[in-house]
Amino acid sequence: MMSSDHDNHNRLYLTVWSGLLILTVVEVVLAYQTLPVALMLGLLLMLSFGKTGLILAYFMHLRYERLSLVLTIIPAVAFCIAMMFIFFPDGQRVLDLRQ
Amino acid sequence: MAEIANETGVSAWGGGGSPYAVSSKKLGMWLFLMSDTLTFTAFLIAYSYVRLASVEWPRPFGGMSIFMASVMTLCLLSSSLTMVMAVAAAKRQQIRQTVIWMVATIGGGVLFMILHINEWLTLIHEGVTPFGNPWGVPLFGASFFTLTGLHMTHVTGGVIYLAIVAFGFGKGRFEAEDVEVSGLYWHFVDLVWMFIFPMVYLLSNQM
Numbered sequence: 001m002m003s004s005d006h007d008n009h010n011r012l013y014l015t016v017w018s019g020l021l022i023l024t025v026v027e028v029v030l031a032y033q034t035l036p037v038a039l040m041l042g043l044l045l046m047l048s049f050g051k052t053g054l055i056l057a058y059f060m061h062l063r064y065e066r067l068s069l070v071l072t073i074i075p076a077v078a079f080c081i082a083m084m085f086i087f088f089p090d091g092q093r094v095l096d097l098r099q
Numbered sequence: 100m101a102e103i104a105n106e107t108g109v110s111a112w113g114g115g116g117s118p119y120a121v122s123s124k125k126l127g128m129w130l131f132l133m134s135d136t137l138t139f140t141a142f143l144i145a146y147s148y149v150r151l152a153s154v155e156w157p158r159p160f161g162g163m164s165i166f167m168a169s170v171m172t173l174c175l176l177s178s179s180l181t182m183v184m185a186v187a188a189a190k191r192q193q194i195r196q197t198v199i200w201m202v203a204t205i206g207g208g209v210l211f212m213i214l215h216i217n218e219w220l221t222l223i224h225e226g227v228t229p230f231g232n233p234w235g236v237p238l239f240g241a242s243f244f245t246l247t248g249l250h251m252t253h254v255t256g257g258v259i260y261l262a263i264v265a266f267g268f269g270k271g272r273f274e275a276e277d278v279e280v281s282g283l284y285w286h287f288v289d290l291v292w293m294f295i296f297p298m299v300y301l302l303s304n305q306m
Contacts, residue, residue, distance in 0.1 A: 009187055017180040024172050026295075028165065031301035044297035051293045059183050059286045061279075069119040069129070077133050084144045091151035098154050 016058045023051050110254040125255060128280045132287045135253075138233060139291050142249060143298060157234040158303045159227065164218065168300040171214050175289045182282045187263075189278035197278060201265035204285060206260040215251055219244075234248025243299065250295060253288045 027047050028042070046065055057063040121124055150156045160168070185200035226233045229244040264281040267273040 004190070006187070010184070013180060013187075017176060020176050021173070024169065024176070026171055027195075027297050027301060031165070031297075031304055035117055037302070038233075041302060043296070046226070048293050048297055052135045052290055055179065055286055055290050055293070059179050060283055065119075066120045066269070068120060069126075073133055077136050080137055081140050084140055087144060088149050088151060091148045094152035095154065098298060 010060065011060050020051055020054055021053075023047050104286055122275060122276055124280050125283070128283050130281065135287065139246075139249070142242075142246045142293060146299065149238040149242050153236055153238065155234070155236065155302070157232065157236055157239050158302050158305050159222065159232075159234075159239075160304045161226070162305075165300060165304050167214055168296055171211050172296050174207045174211040174214070175292050177285050178204045179212070180291045181207065182285045186275075186279045186282045189268065189275040192275070194248065194271070198265050198269045201261055201268075201278070201299075203301055205258050205261050205265070206287075208254055209263070212251065212254055212258070215247070215254075219247075242287075246295060246299065250288070250291055253291070256286050257285050 015083055032045055035042075035043075045075075060071075120131075181200050181203040185197050185204060188196040188200055227243075228241050228242050230235045232240050261281055264273055264277055266276075268278055
């Protein structure tokens with residue numbers, strides 16, 4: 001029982017690792033396609049957030065922690081990160097001034 | 100709020116409870132990682148901000164750079180895999196195996212550092228420094244070296260941290276919990292690279 005549990009865990013970790021490698025390969029292939037920069041950034045970020053989810057859930061064991069811990073960590077950080085996007089309209093303004 | 104009580108009949112607000120059911124070490128590491136996430140986000144946003152605000156942003160990364168950056172990603176991802184193996188072995192109290200897996204993790208980290216320093220030296224050789232570059236966009240070097248430099252500092256610190264924990268766990272001075280907490284830090288370093296790699300390297304490759 002103990003040993004099969006152990007094998008199951010190892011298989012899960014290997015699967016997650018393979019998933020992360022596949023997502024990385026998709027990103028590299030995507031980088032060589034001719035797409036508008038904004039669309040490219042969006043797709044790359046989507047893939048990276050997917051990888052983040054895998055790392056947080058399985059490697060950092062967040063899936064097996066209490067929901068209270070997850071709800072303390074993730075929404076607060078996500079909110080603060082979202083607030084930092086407030087700088088981008090200003091970046092556009094500076095670009096307009098320079099052009 | 101007296102109605103909110105756990106199975107033992109003690110108020111959940113009376114203190115002494117563990118609402119997260121994790122040790123203080125692990126909670127402390129998670130809190131540190133939350134603040135570190137925001138530091139790295141600030142640097143990534145700063146990089147993106149100056150890139151957006153620049154008329155011409157250099158794209159210095161050729162096929163070789165992208166290949167090396169992909170190998171560096173592979174190093175970090177694989178070292179994360181060996182780290183979860185170390186944590187699993189530590190929980191089973193297999194001390195020898197834990198130390199071996201942790202040494203493998205340190206190996207991945209050191210390989211990453213060597214490749215990254217080599218890449219920096221190539222860029223510096225081409226004239227890219229934190230204060231200027233041949234393309235006349237000094238902000239590129241400034242934001243690039245600050246961001247990757249901070250990440251490198253974390254990798255270096257992580258390698259030292261893991262070495263201390265591996266040595267101490269081998270000597271029986273640290274518990275499985277300490278290995279797990281050091282693992283959280285190492286996965287975080289890996290996680291940050293998952294954003295630096297696409298946003299800095301893949302978006303600046305020479306087409």
